[in-house]
Structure formats: structure tokens, C-alpha cells
Amino acid sequence: MGGLVRGAQLGRLLGQWHALPARRRSPDYVALASAVRGLLADGRLALGVRLPAERELAESLAISRTTVSAAYRELRDSGHLVSRRGAGSWTALPEGLRVGSSGLWAPSDDPGLIDLSSAAPAAPIELAAAARAAVEDLPRYLGGPGYFPCGLDELREVVAARYTARGLPTRLEQILITNGTQHALDLVVRLIVHPGAPVLVESPTYPGALAALAGSRARIATHGLGAQGWDGELLLDTIRQTRPKLAYLIPEFQNPTGHLMPLRLRELLPAAAHSAATDLVIDESFVDLQLTDDPLPPPVAAFDRHSRVLTIGGMSKPFWGGMRIGWIRAAAPLVQRLAAVRVGVDMASPVLDQLVAVRLLDQAEGIVAARRASLGVRRDTLVTELRDRLPEWSFTIPRGGLTLWAELDAPVSSALARSAEAHGVRLAPGPRFGLDGTLERFLRLPFTLPPVDLTEAVGRIAAARFDLDRGTPRPHWTEPTLIA
Template structure:
């Protein structure tokens, strides 16, 4: 159990629950139950949290207790609430669900689902060859204990060479190999952020980064990104740094997740200077740096402008290569890497040697693999854009210059309702509120173009069907979303 939510808190989360699409055909108790299910699906209401007593919630919502009683009863019947007399009621999910690797819940019977919640590609064909070569290399390491807290030397050298090739001279001592980019972020937060520390993030931003910050009980402030191609408002971003003086700032300058924006070189330099002036350390997430499209030229790495060890860069293999290969890294000063290694020893000791050897071979063939990925993503992006223009012409989309996602502005604040409806026709979506803090962003939807073009076109067809029917449909049978990555 994660705690208890008070009546006024739940009322704030529910917002205008009685004005949701389909409300006219649903009684009050059903609309309230549906709104609570929506909060669970969007992860704005945690699993295992105790809900307020019926009387308390009724007073907070200014409705009858009978309505709340009926709503709680429906939630118990659908498997979203467990109650014990005299002890209260706790949120849960139906029994035909399992916990996914991120802690989110996913249905067991989702094989036919077109999953647009995960922004990641299938493995490249070169992976099998890299795995065979890695297995042949493995005997060189079998004589030792196998623990390498900062990573095996040849992988650290390969990652360092990649930074150097981008114009940022880097030595292997400045690289720490991790079990994925999310693990890299978690380690940096453990080292650099005390519980309750202040952090500035973009809005929208990567949901799992918000989860990592939440686990540190961080005090989060946001810089809102504009919907146009510019993304960051320089004066507002720099002003936020100077006014809030956060301990950390988490930024995604290369093809920002979910918007796809690319931060210009001049702003990178100004952000690093402003961060140093106010004592803020920058965590720069470079997950998509290998995926510029349309010949887009990348600005210098943000750490290029760092003269005071204020910038810690994180990246990994998940987006350009394969999410199943859990290899990430941190680039920082050599002393910071050693401190990170000391933190890591108390957690998981090191990343698997075999996986690291696979990564070495993939990076050795990076030019060919990444070129193929870019061509694949360009074709899939264009197919998705064409389908959206044809079937959902009122949606606004800024064409990203790289990365793997579109950030669509919808024709109304219906993102969460649309995601629920799309589940019924076999499409899993990541609604806009998942990428923010306070339940806003209902006018937006992240659409990755990592699936085959035919699947993307079919998904848009299904989405368009439920979008046009959304305001006229009644209450729908509930399904929960899966992993968002």
C-alpha cells in the first residue's frame, strides 16, 4: 500500500468528471467510477492507495453519499477496488492483469493490440551476429569474477570514442556503463539529489523520468515547451533556472521525448552558463541523439559548453538498437564516475558482461545499423503523417526532425478518453497527461512511428473511427494501458 488520498485531493484529480465524453448517457455513479478508472489508467492515482471514505468524498465533490457508494460498488465489481469493512477501500486492477517491468499493469491477452504506447523499434538483423561474436569473446572474461561496476573497458572505450567523434573529447574514465538509460538516470539521482530536492524538467517530458524523480520525492518545477517547431522559449527557460535555482535540471535536447524538438546550439550554451551561475547540475538525456532524420545536422553536445563539471550526459542502446539490450551509460567527470560506481555497488554491482560484449559489436557496426534505422524511421514517420492528414485533418502535428515520436495536438481535450476508447478497437495509446505532472495536456497525444507502416496506417484508421464516435458513445468496457517507454 502506498498511502492514502484525502477527499479534497481526489476531487482535485477528478476535475470535471461529470463533463466527460459519454456523460449524458451515464448516471452520476457510473461517470464517477469511470473517472476513477481513468485516473488509474493514467497513473495519476496509484495502485494500492486507500481512497477517502464515502462521506468524505461526497462532501468534497458536493454530491450525495449514495452516488459515491454506488460508484465504489461498481469499482469493486470491475476489480478496481478492494474493500474491507472497518478498514477502507484500496485501488487495484482486475485479476486478468499482470505487473509489467515498469510497475505498470498490462493485460495478458494483448497479442492483437497495436501498441503505440512504446516508442521503441524491434531488434535489427545485425543483433544475432553481434550475439554470436560476443559469445566467442566471452571466454576472455571467464577467468575473473565478472563484476565491472563501471563497465568492461572495451565498451567504455567504444562509448567514449562516440562522444569524441561528435566533437566532445572523452576518455574511458569518464564513462560508466549501466543497465539501460533509465538505470543511468536513477544512479545519477541517487548521487546528486537528496530526497525532497528541487528539479526543473520540461513539460511535457518522459514519464519514466517523472517516476524516477517521484521516487526521490523531488520538488518538481516545469518549463512548458511550445507546440511550434521552436520548442523551448529561451528567456522563460533561463528565467526558470534563475528564479527557482533548482539542484538539478533534467533536459532532453536531442529530439525531445515526446515533442521531437531539437535544442539549438546557442541555447545549449546559454543553459549551461545559467546553470553554473545558479549552482544547478544538468542531466542531459541523449537517448535519441543517433536518430536525426531528413539530413538534420546535430548541434554540438550540451556538455561541449561545460567547463565546471555541471553536465552529466546519459544515453544508451534502447532507441537506436533494441530495448531488450539493457545497455546504457553515463558520461561525466572521472571523479563523478567513481562516485557513481560506489553508489552502484550497493544496488546491482554491474551490468552483464555478455550484454556489454554484444553492445561492443553493435557499436562497431553502428554506421550501417543506424543508417538503416534512419531510413526505416523516415518512411514510417511519413506514412503516419499521411494517414493523420487523411483521416484526422483537424489534428496539428509538427514534423519532427529526428527521434521516433510525433506530438499531436488534438481537436479537443479528449486524450485520455480517446485512449480508453482506442483500447476497445485494439490500439494502445499514451495519452498526453502521462507526460506531465498535474493531469493537463489533455489536448495532446504521443504517437511513435516505430511500428511497420501498415500497422501505423491501420492504427490511425481505428483511432479515427472512435474519435468521431467519442461524443456519442456511452460508457465503455474498461481496459488498462501497458508500458509507456
Template sequence: MTTTIRGGQLARLLGQWHSLPGRHRSPDYAALAAAVRGLLSDGRLPLGVRLPAERELAEALAVSRTTVSAAYRTLRETGHLNSRRGAGSWTTLPHGHRVATSGLWAAGDDHDMIDLGVAASAAPDELVPAARAAADDLPRYLGSAGYHPTGLMELRDAVAAGYRARGVATSAEQILITAGTQQALDLVLRLSVPAGSPVLVEAPTYPNALAALAARRARINTHGLDAETGWDGEMLLGALRQTRPRLSYVIPEFHNPTGHLMSADLRERLAATAHSTGTELVVDESWVDLALEGEPMPPPVAVFDRHSRVVSIGGMSKGYWGGLRIGWVRAAAPLVQRLAAIRVGVDMASPVLEQLVAVRLLDQAPQVLGERRARLRERRDVLAAALRRLLPEWSFVLPRGGASLWAELDGPISSALARAAEDVGVRLAPGPRFGLDGTLERFLRLPFTLPAEDLTEAVRRIASVRHDLDRASVPSWRTPSVIA
């Protein structure tokens, strides 16, 4: 069935398209067409959607129908729109590009691009030796069918030990091993969020979490984080009491994308309020291993869970390597069994060899994570210094952990800047990717996972297109990107 977007909905997604830098140098129709292409390029406007009729969109945008007609014609010429007389116009992409639920995917990697869209590090040196050692461990499992829906017991033991070291009493029976943190979230949502259920998330938040919630057809409510101070406790708890959501998804450790760390006091109040409102708390701990300043970490939210309302998810993508698809769920043992039953209908079990590699790496966690933190701390400081030198009009709070900083720009230019940066070989994740309604145009997530020289060069290129943005021509189609 074809999805239709109404004029008012598209107008909200487009936001302040008419006031972006460079807009006054382009005709109205060209600026409108460029804004629609921008929505397609970062995944906020899906493919195969029927756009509103010209008259309807013209009324919603308070422009002439001629402007909309010319914009649609331009989009057809660039391959972003297919039209049939009397039937309507549908979004598409040129050159056979395809779309996935988490955004747009290119046919292959572009090795000439400095990719700041992905906040993940290269593999550690310990990975290959761990894989060789895991291969030696594999014969112990070859006599079985190889299906372990809840995960290998030795890996579940290792993950449970990590929680106990953080102060949370945890047994292996409370751990479910998954194919990455994203699958952990997906399984929890399959079990806990019927279609149409209200959920509460932070704004901004992780884009792929929003994609997973959209796939469950959840009714998403948001609680805003301040760019400088993070969570407003009273507003967060008030939103829980007012909306009484079925589920709330939070990232308390080095929040993605802002980098903020939730206080212990708010964690305790959050768990208590979730119990009083009947809300299941899904706590994403993807970044918990990446504290960069050596300071004591607040206790996990699960420490304050007295009524089995907290489900913790995590994995090895950020601390170790994204190519090692190992994640987990920590929850009450009966819930783990229910999740495992759902998981069998998805992919049966995680690969045995990858789980054995994970066991070996977790056994070397102090060394692996120590080196990872030191490298990220150095690169964070290089990125911050380059931004202060080349883009002093931008502001940001230096994150105490994680792998990215959340920069506030000198205008609502995030999407326009991302499109311009592609021309000089830099891929960016514009602020609106981290929200629901096309806002956050004043913000940009900048990871510091690449080598220092790449970060410095990327900022130099971004600064060059920022200063030239007023003179930029209408942007052409660019390779789509993955946000992670």
C-alpha cells in the first residue's frame, strides 16, 4: 500500500527551508527541490511516498503553485521523483540507490570520504589473536547443533560478571546474547510495544532506535535534553507521569549524541517514577565502557530497580568493534526466556565462533578498553582544538566519555552544511537525523573515532564550505550514508 504524506506533514519536515544560507541566491523552486532532496538523502523522507498535490503543498508552504510545480519538475529531472498524470508523484532515488529502515545505504564504501556519520572505532589489535584462540575453542561445540538461543553459557557468565563488577547482582540466567545492541532493542520492542503504544524517548536520541520504534508503529513522545546541561529531571519525570508510556528508552551513559552522563540521583528517581507509572525502562548502555576522564561512574539504573521495570541493553560495538555483532539484554530471568522465544523466530541464535571471540576479548577488557579510552581522549581533544580554531562561532560541551560531541552551530544550517560537505569529501550526520520532526537544524554530531589527522582535515573542509555556503550552488545528488 502506498503511503501518502500530507502537505502540512511535509511542511513540518522541510522546516525553515526558505531561510537556509544560500537560499536568497537561489530561486524559490530550486531551494524547495534542494530541501526535499536533503530529506531523502538523510532518510527523513522515505522512498515510495506519494507527495502532496501541488496545490496542497503550495498552501501549506504559503508559496505559489508555480513554485511547487517547478520544484517537482526539478526533482523529476534529478531522479528523485516519479510522476504519473492523474495519479500523483512518488519519491525515488537516482542510479538505483536503495533504502533501509535505518536510513540510506550506498552500494559500497567510499574510501575517499572522511566519514563522520559513524561513531564507531576500528578493531583493536587484540581482535585477531582473540579470533585465533576462539577457533581453538570451537571444537568443544562442534558435536552439537550449534543453536543457543540465549547464548553460550560462558559468554553469559562473562557479561553477568561485568554487571556484578558495576554493583548489580546478576546471574547468567538474566543475560540474553543477541546479534548486536540493535537486535537487543528490537527484541524488547517486539515483546513490550504493541502497535500504537505510547513510548517516551529523549530528544535528540539515537536514530536507529527511532527507526526501530517506527517499525513497531509506536506513538513516540519526546523529552528534550539541553545541549549544555543534559536532562532536566523535573521535566523528564513530569513527562513520564503525564504520558504514562508503555516503555521509555534512555541512554544515561554518555548519551548519543550529546555525550551527557546522567546523575545517580536522577537514575534513582527515574526508576521509581517508572514503577509508579507502569513504564518499562529500556536503558541503552552502549557507551558505558568509554569513560574518558577516569572519574567514578554513577551506578547503573538497574541498581535502583526494585520491581523488574528496568531492561538493560548493551554490546561490544562501541568499546570493541562494530563488526563483532555481539550484544545482550540484562533483565529478569523469566523475561529473558520470553525474549529468547521471540528471538528463535528471528534468527535462532548468535554465531558460536563470534561468541567465543567475545569471551576472549572480555577477558582482556582492561587492556583493550584502556587503549581505546586513551586513543579516544586524544582524538577528542584534537577535534575540539580544531573546532575552536577554525569554527569559533560554534559551541559545544567537551564530553567526558563516549565517542562524539554535539556541536551547536551558528545558524539552522545542519542539513545544508551536510549536503555541502559531501562536495569536499566529508560525510556528516545532520542534527535532524537525531530527532522526529525536522528540528535540531542548529546541531551536528561530530564523532572523534577517526585518526587525528583525518579529524583536523575534516574540520578544515567543513570550515571552508561553511564560510562559502552563501555562495554555494544548488546541490546535486550525493551518495547516501549510514548513521551509527
């Protein structure tokens, strides 16, 4: 158990808890307990967090202490709260409410299947020409052994220059080239996280990150994201109180919610992390995919004065998932330590792939501009279709990235995914992006497919949702193995 949510912070998370129609018909204490359970189910309130004292919460919500006391009793009875006399009360889930491990969907050869489990676009047309040009560059390296644990210097220079252009001066020695962003995260976890170490992630978050951290046997805690993103005060307090060894965050167009972290929180995060001896792993996989003309805030690492920030990124999202080239930006001594860890894992990245990456990054401005324009049209198509076919669902239109995070009209995400597969649509249900069975009211919907496919997909999803209400039996759903 770890962390404390204060009365004012819980009050912000609860919002207008007593005004919802279903709750106006219930006593206040029942409505309050139901609202807290909803926060837990949605992942907006983490598990194992100590709730405020009854008096403090009563004052924050301007209700009687008796109401809060009765609500806490309801939560204890339902298994959502564990209390110790004189010590406090901690959030929990009833026994048995847990989902299986996260994973990725296996690809399918079914031509009629619309796959919305993967948030990855097709390759740009420039890729084939870049690959041919890279083959011509290859002879320069054929006379040596071909092992470059830190990556080719020419690629490291290009990546460093991209950071410098964003206002974050970076030298070649601060860059380690990896086999994709997931590999970058895995190396960082191998170096920093020991079994049993506390780590902090957002909820929801990228399933691959949860898998990497679970594989290290870390103790994972969560910071729940609301409709507007991060609660900055609560996030900073959680870091200071729980002192995680590592905090994994996605500030730019967060996967899966699409939120963009505000400037002020970026400024405060590195200092809070340093005071707690926490290393921040900042995943910038989607930083190039802004869909508005607003200027982006500076990178979190721009405010780092103590080498606490490790930034990871790669080619998969702005270019192509098959380009297994990623990178880590960190202090030069840390890069050398990561390279030493890397030698025991895979020695080095393929030289030819790195040469292709150099060629693509030289054309990045034009490629990414075309990608943004295409994604903007596809996002707008998805938004229009959802509003027309599933008006009971709610969502915030993302200002960038590849995905929309929809709140459903009921906690049926996993059941809907099973029903939708029978209609020829593969979905990534909300619980895959969280821990312990939470997020059943949510669904991640990528807008990477052509508009005609997105229109068809939403129609099929609407039919699947209708089937759930009718109780129409459907064939057995196979457990997914891949979510990208």
C-alpha cells in the first residue's frame, strides 16, 4: 500500500457525484460509495491508496461526516476499501476482480476483419526508396564487425539534432539507438528496476509498458487520468509520498487517451522526481503526431537539472511499425551503462535498418506533414461516426496521436470486444490498458485506417453493442495475444 489522496483531490475526482440521475434516486452515502467504486473501476483512483479521513472528506464535499462514514462502510462491505483502526482506509478491489495479463493481438489473415487493436499506420511511400538508398550506403560498414552497441554515429547525430531543434540541446553521446521504443523501455527497466521495486504508471497506459514492468516483478502503482488528463497536484504528491524507483509517463498525446501534458506540470515533474530519488521515463512515441497548429510545450527533459529524465522514442508511430528503430536520450554516463546492459541482450541494432532510418529522418518534415494531414481526416471521420451511431458514448477529441479513448454507456468493454469480433471488428478493450480489471467503461479506438474502413467499423461496433442489450449469443471469443 502506498500514497495518500487528500480530501480536496478526491473531491475533484468525484466531480458532481451526487447529480447523476442514477444517484439522485439513492441516499447520499450510497451515491458517494457508488461514485468511488466508479473511480476505481475506471482506473481514475488507484488501488492501494489511502483515502482521506472521514472528517476531511466531509469538509471537502460539504456533507456530513455521518454520510462519509456510511459510504466508507458500504465500500468496506463491497470489498472496495480495507481499513485498519487508527491507521486509515485503503482502496482495493473485491477478491476475484482481476483480468489476465496484457498482451498483443496476433495478426489475422481474414480479409473481412477490421483490426482496431493496433494503433500503427501503414508505411509511407518514401520507405521503399529510403531502403534502396540505404543499401548503397551499406558498403561503408562491411569492412568492420558490424556491432555498434550505442548505434551508428550518423544516426545518433540525426536523433540528437532533432532534440536540439526542439529546444533540448543534445550531444551524440547522450543517444542510444535501440530496436524500437519497447526495447528502449526494456533496457531502462533492466538497468533501474529491481524485483519488488515500486514503480508508477498512468492509468490507462500502454500495455507493453505494463508487461515490461510486470516482467521485472516491480510493484506497480497507478495515477488515474481524468477527462482532462493529469491531476498535477495529485501526481506530484504521489511521487513524493510513494518514492517510486521509476515513473513511466507519456506526456505527448498519451496512449491511449490522447492527452497533452500542460507546461506547468512538465516544469515541476523533474524536481519532484529528484526529491523522491525517482527516475522519469518519458515516452515520446507520439510527439511528432500533433493534429493542431498550437505550439507544443518543451520536452520534460528541458526542465531536468539532475539527470533524472530518460526520454525514449522511435520510428514506429510517425513512420511504420516495421521500422524497429528507437532510441534513448539520457545523460552520457547513463547511456554507457545502458549500452553495457544491452550487450547482454542483443549486442546491437541492424546496421541496414539504421541506415534506412537516417534516410527517412532526413525526409521527416515532409513525411510527417503528410501523415498529420491524413490522420486529421481519419480522426474527424471517427468522431463523426461515433457521434452519429453511438451518441451515448463520450470522449475528448485528441489534439494528436493515433487513438481516441471513448467512455462507454456501461461497463461492457470486454463483452463488447467479444461481440464485435463476431461482427468482424477486432478491438482492444479498456482493461488491457490498466490493472486488476479496471477500465471496463472505456475502449481505445485508433484512427489509423482509411475513412471508409473506420465508417464500416463503427457501424459494426454499433451492431455489436445492440447485440449486448438484446443478449444475443455469440461464438466464443479467443483470448488476445497482441495490442500495439
